[in-house]
Amino acid sequence: MNSDIHRSRNEAVVVNNLHKKFDDLEVLRGVSLQANEGDVLSIIGSSGSGKSTFLRCINLLELPTSGDIRIAGESIAFKQSKQGLIPEDSKQVQRLRTKLGMVFQSFNLWSHKTVIQNVMEVPVHVLKQSKQDALERAEHFLNRVGLWEKRDQYPAFLSGGQQQRAAIARALAIEPRVMLFDEPTSALDPELVGEVLKVIHDLADEGRTMILVTHEMKFARDVSNQVIFLHHGKVEESGTAQQVFYETKSERCKAFVSSIH
Amino acid sequence: MVWSWVPEYLPKFVSGLWITLQLLSLSVFFGMLLAIPIGLVQVTGPRWLGAIARGFCTVVRGTPLLIQLWLLYYGLGALFPMVPGIRESFLWPVLREAFPFAVLAFTISVAGYEGEIMRGAFKSVPKGELEAARAFGMGRFTLLRRIWLPRALQNVFPTLAGEFVLTLKSTPLAATITVFDVYGVGSIVRQETYRIYEPLLFVAAIYICLTGIIVLVFNWLERRVPRPA
Numbered sequence: 001m002n003s004d005i006h007r008s009r010n011e012a013v014v015v016n017n018l019h020k021k022f023d024d025l026e027v028l029r030g031v032s033l034q035a036n037e038g039d040v041l042s043i044i045g046s047s048g049s050g051k052s053t054f055l056r057c058i059n060l061l062e063l064p065t066s067g068d069i070r071i072a073g074e075s076i077a078f079k080q081s082k083q084g085l086i087p088e089d090s091k092q093v094q095r096l097r098t099k100l101g102m103v104f105q106s107f108n109l110w111s112h113k114t115v116i117q118n119v120m121e122v123p124v125h126v127l128k129q130s131k132q133d134a135l136e137r138a139e140h141f142l143n144r145v146g147l148w149e150k151r152d153q154y155p156a157f158l159s160g161g162q163q164q165r166a167a168i169a170r171a172l173a174i175e176p177r178v179m180l181f182d183e184p185t186s187a188l189d190p191e192l193v194g195e196v197l198k199v200i201h202d203l204a205d206e207g208r209t210m211i212l213v214t215h216e217m218k219f220a221r222d223v224s225n226q227v228i229f230l231h232h233g234k235v236e237e238s239g240t241a242q243q244v245f246y247e248t249k250s251e252r253c254k255a256f257v258s259s260i261h
Numbered sequence: 262m263v264w265s266w267v268p269e270y271l272p273k274f275v276s277g278l279w280i281t282l283q284l285l286s287l288s289v290f291f292g293m294l295l296a297i298p299i300g301l302v303q304v305t306g307p308r309w310l311g312a313i314a315r316g317f318c319t320v321v322r323g324t325p326l327l328i329q330l331w332l333l334y335y336g337l338g339a340l341f342p343m344v345p346g347i348r349e350s351f352l353w354p355v356l357r358e359a360f361p362f363a364v365l366a367f368t369i370s371v372a373g374y375e376g377e378i379m380r381g382a383f384k385s386v387p388k389g390e391l392e393a394a395r396a397f398g399m400g401r402f403t404l405l406r407r408i409w410l411p412r413a414l415q416n417v418f419p420t421l422a423g424e425f426v427l428t429l430k431s432t433p434l435a436a437t438i439t440v441f442d443v444y445g446v447g448s449i450v451r452q453e454t455y456r457i458y459e460p461l462l463f464v465a466a467i468y469i470c471l472t473g474i475i476v477l478v479f480n481w482l483e484r485r486v487p488r489p490a
Contacts, residue, residue, distance in 0.1 A: 059396050061392055061395065061396055090400075093398075094398040094399070094400055095398065096398075097395070097396060097397060097398035098397065098398035100396070101397075102393070102396040102397070104389060104392070104393060104396075106389050107389075108387075108389035108390050108392060108393035109390075109393075110390055110393070110394070110408055110412070111387075111390065111412070111486075112411050112412050112415050112486050121407065122397040122398070122399070125399070125403055125407055126397060126398050126399055126400075126403065154486060154487060154488075156488055156489050157487075157489055170397075171397075174397060174398075
């Protein structure tokens with residue numbers, strides 16, 4: 001990896017030698033990654049390569065079997081239990097999670113709340129911002145994703161693309177250090193993919209730190225400064241988009257990325 | 262049809278109505294307070310607590326409410342006076358009345374039936390919405406209060422409306438332990454006026470009105486979050 005660039009900026013997310021087992025199935029077999037501030041890091045790979053599981057381990061939606069995770073310079077403290085690693089301090093996990101803005105494949109908006117209530121929920125009830133502040137920010141971020149006029153609608157009345165943009169606004173509203181995208185366009189009808197990718201592209205251009213699991217190869221190539229190709233739970237290839245897409249020596253990686261040429 | 266007795270007994274009906282409303286609202290309130298954890302532990306565990314909750318629901322739903330009411334009032338209620346010094350204690354004014362026993366019996370009944378409904382309600386909330394809350398750093402209690410519970414209730418408002426209507430219509434059982442609710446007052450009227458049908462019709466009309474109010478309230482609750490057609 002181009003490590004000279006990394007040293008010059010603050011680290012945002014560092015993962016070391018992460019393993020994850022579901023019963024006997026070893027999904028992740030020692031995956032490491034470092035995303036510094038301003039990095040856009042894409043994780044690509046075929047279905048079952050473990051890329052979503054890996055992303056979900058970063059904010060502990062899945063508990064790793066072993067490995068280290070460091071968010072904004074702070075290591076997550078684990079202790080060993082019968083089931084594997086569990087967090088030592090749930091308060092620490094909650095605090096670190098508020099630094100990570102997660103966007104899910106299936107949006108996961110809270111359907112009993114309007115769009116703006118969804119965006120305000122975490123700032124008001126987790127980050128303890130005042131309602132007035134949260135409202136102003138929520139309107140700002142809804143504007144940002146082009147959904148201001150839909151603010152009082154319930155999610156069920158929005159298209160998939162609009163729901164995903166609302167979910168992006170919800171993640172932005174916590175002002176995270178890193179945005180995590182878990183296949184943000186995989187559940188969308190093809191004609192709605194563009195509007196969501198455009199929003200993500202704009203965020204990347206703003207210099208936001210992002211880790212992105214995606215099947216959109218062209219998008220990953222254009223937007224990322226780091227790409228990781230996962231295969232069977234291991235990093236098969238990593239480097240700049242140029243390196244992974246055009247200069248790789250791995251046959252598997254070549255075959256996989258050839259779909260975009 | 263003779264209705265000339267109505268003005269004379271109206272004040273009694275008003276107090277009967279007040280008793281019915283108190284009985285219903287207290288037992289629905291406390292019953293739901295119990296039903297929520299009863300439903301929740303069956304979904305979240307720990308397993309032994311879930312098993313106790315499930316056992317409670319099975320027993321409550323498997324026995325007639327009338328028998329529960331009588332066991333509490335004639336059984337438990339008869340044991341209290343044997344406790345030394347209880348007649349002098351501050352609890353006695355409550356324990357010697359029938360009304361608290363009626364509230365207790367109906368509370369247990371609501372807890373049993375609605376506990377089962379809440380179990381399904383909690384289970385039916387999409388996992389992803391709970392996961393999103395966790396991913397944004399919500400603690401367990403905030404998640405329950407802000408996301409899981411309101412979302413679960415919203416799924417079962419129509420069911421709960423029906424359940425509370427049924428609870429309303431079982432409140433006349435309280436008259437069997439000397440609680441003079443609307444139905445109890447109706448019985449008094451029948452005995453004193455020798456009119457058979459008119460008081461029954463009058464009482465029935467009151468229950469229809471109360472049912473209508475419950476249905477309206479829940480329609481409003483349900484419509485607060487619109488769904489696409």
